[in-house]
Amino acid sequence: MVLFLWSPLLLLVTMVTCNRPEPAGVRIRITDKGLEMLKYETQKFVEEELSNISMPEMKGKEGRFQYTITDIKVMELNMTQAELLFQPELGLLFQVKDSSITLSFKRQILYWFFFDKGTINASAEGVDIQTALKFVRDDLGRLKISNISCDANIAKMRAEFSGTLGRVYDFLGSFITTGMRYLLNNQEPVMMFVLTVRSEVDYYVGIDYSLLSDPVFTSRGMDMHFRGMFYELANQNVSLENTAVAPMIQENDRMVYLALSEFFFDSGMFSYYKAGIFQMHIAHDRMSKDMLMMLRTTFFGTIMMLNPALMEAPLSLQLEVTAPPKTSIRTSGATVAVTAIVNVMVLPPGKPPVQLTSMTMEAKFNAKVSMKGKRLSVQLIPLQGPLKTMLQISMVPLINNWTKRGVQIPLADGMDFVKEVVEYHNGYIVIGANLHFSRGLRDMIEGSIRPGSEETL
Secondary structure (H helix, E strand, O other): OHHHHHHHHHHHHHHHHHHOOOOOOEEEEEEHHHHHHHHHHHHHHHHHHHHOOOOOOEEEEEOOEEEEEEEEEEEEEEOOEEEEEEEOOOEEEEEEEEEEEEEEEEEEEEEOOEEEEEEEEEEEEEEEEEEEEEEEEOOOOOEEEEEEEEEEEEEEEEEOOOOHHHHHHHHHHHHHHHHHHHHHHHHOOOOOOOOEOEEEOOOOEEEEOOEOOOOEEOOOEEEEEEOOEEEEOOOOOOOOOOOOOOOOOOOOOOOEEEEEEHHHHHHHHHHHHHOOOOEEEEOHHHOOHHHHHHHHHHOHHHHHHHOHHHOOOOEEEEEEEOOOOEEEEEOOEEEEEEEEEEEEEEOOOOOOOEEEEEEEEEEEEEEEEEEEEOEEEEEEEEOOOHHHHHHHHHHHHHHHHHHOOOEEOOOOOOEEEEEEEEEEEOOEEEEEEEEEEOOOHHHHHHHHOOOOOOOEO
16 A cells, blocks of 8 residues: 555656756856957958858849859958857857958840840948857757858949949849858858767777757857766776766856866776776886885785795785775865775795785875866875875876876867866866967868768767
């Protein structure tokens, strides 16, 4: 009877749990300050592309008036007032106001029985262009432009011709609109987040930066929620469940913000642990002088009780992490807890090794998170006292050997973090920074379009 009464509640809890959206391990916010820097690169790119654009032959007929226009070339393009803005709940808006454009093209005109051909130089002033782009997440977790709208208006047109070609005014507006749409459809110039969704970090682990939902736009910025999960390359179906606190970003003062949850770091430690690299054997000739002195001092009494003649015998050290290291992030900083088995052996010449000790040791280390360019790295710093020295001088270098190499964050090549500030919160880290373009937007786009790059944002 009791089970019957509780069944509906259990069913409800199960449904809520199953439908709970996957929490983000990484969150990125691009603010309007960052967009201001991108505006210059976007404007420069659009000017270059439109100046070099190749338009197909255009034909038209109105009553007895027929025309053919070929060899269209942009001779000059001036975008005097350009703006790149966020559109709430939509995407980006690129506006050009009060600009000018000069075109050169060949004409063929048939009006009644009169045929004329030649070259026309035409210019337009007061050109307004408005292009809106909507961004979404596709089925593979990539960032895509789902819709493009482009409108162009011209206040004044001048041309070196007279008579029946007044209709060129309409054509010029059509050209600008068509040209902009052609450019965006083929190049997507404001796709600033061009990166690999899943990529290898090193020989053992990879990183998954799939988008979990459509980007969220406000008038102040753009928020993106990524899975932010490491995985073992040899067994990609085994992963750590994300039960950590979702990272939050509440500021807009800097150009870009990167928020990382405990899950981001734990999944990296989990993947390296599963790959079996958190274990090592240190032979006598590979030990540092400090380690040898520490071992001989610690086990002096044990060796004397076994056999005083073994005091000068070689030693060896075996370490193995027995569980994935666990990250804890608080407002006071970040720590990583490690549990390992330590075996210390003495090696009598010509005889089997003698075990001096086998013990399970637990240690907690400070974790220093840093950013250089767009590579995020973690370095463990010893926190314990002298009793944990053995684990510190052996395990810390082993883990740091992999974590300090860093992993690239989800920004395109050519966009780097500068003037970073790291803030610690309960359950996550937020890094605020400004952006620096080390490459032009053209190089960034061309560099990101590679054969076989199916898993790119």
